[in-house]
Amino acid sequence: MDEAEAKEHMLKILFHLLEIANEIRIMSNSQIKRECESKEQYLERVRASESYLTERVASNIDRLLSEDKLCIDVKTSKELFGLMGGGIRINGEYVPVELTKVHEAILAQDDAPKH
Numbered sequence: 001m002d003e004a005e006a007k008e009h010m011l012k013i014l015f016h017l018l019e020i021a022n023e024i025r026i027m028s029n030s031q032i033k034r035e036c037e038s039k040e041q042y043l044e045r046v047r048a049s050e051s052y053l054t055e056r057v058a059s060n061i062d063r064l065l066s067e068d069k070l071c072i073d074v075k076t077s078k079e080l081f082g083l084m085g086g087g088i089r090i091n092g093e094y095v096p097v098e099l100t101k102v103h104e105a106i107l108a109q110d111d112a113p114k115h
Contacts, residue, residue, distance in 0.1 A: 007076060014061060014080075018102075021057045022109035025050055050103070058102040061087060066094040 001009075028049045037045075065072075065080070065087040072080070072088070080087040083105055085098030 003071065007072065010064070010070070010072075011076070013064065017057055017060060018105050019109050021053055021106045024053055025106060028053070054099055054103045054106065057106065058097050058099055061102065062094075062096050065097075 028046070061084065064070075077088040081095075083101065085101035086095040087097045088095055
């Protein structure tokens with residue numbers, strides 16, 4: 001596999017992670033409201049589960065992209081930074097993804113065309 005093919009597969013993995021996270025978010029938000037639960041309690045539970053999901057996805061993306069052996073070209077780095085506010089190396093130092101950007105990317109999967 002050449003570098004271009006490897007980069008393509010790595011980007012597919014990232015977008016699949018975001019798609020899976022969005023599907024988990026949809027399923028967790030579709031749970032039937034508990035009888036003894038107020039609307040605020042329900043919304044707080046949804047926010048907590050989305051926050052946890054976003055943190056886990058961001059952590060996994062960081063783990064994947066922070067690998068020293070991973071060679072990402074400048075164009076791809078700019079795309080990743082625009083999408084996730086990080087996930088790139090600047091002066092040899094890894095810049096982690098931003099949770100808010102990852103959350104936005106997860107939510108954007110609702111509007112993304114399905115494969």
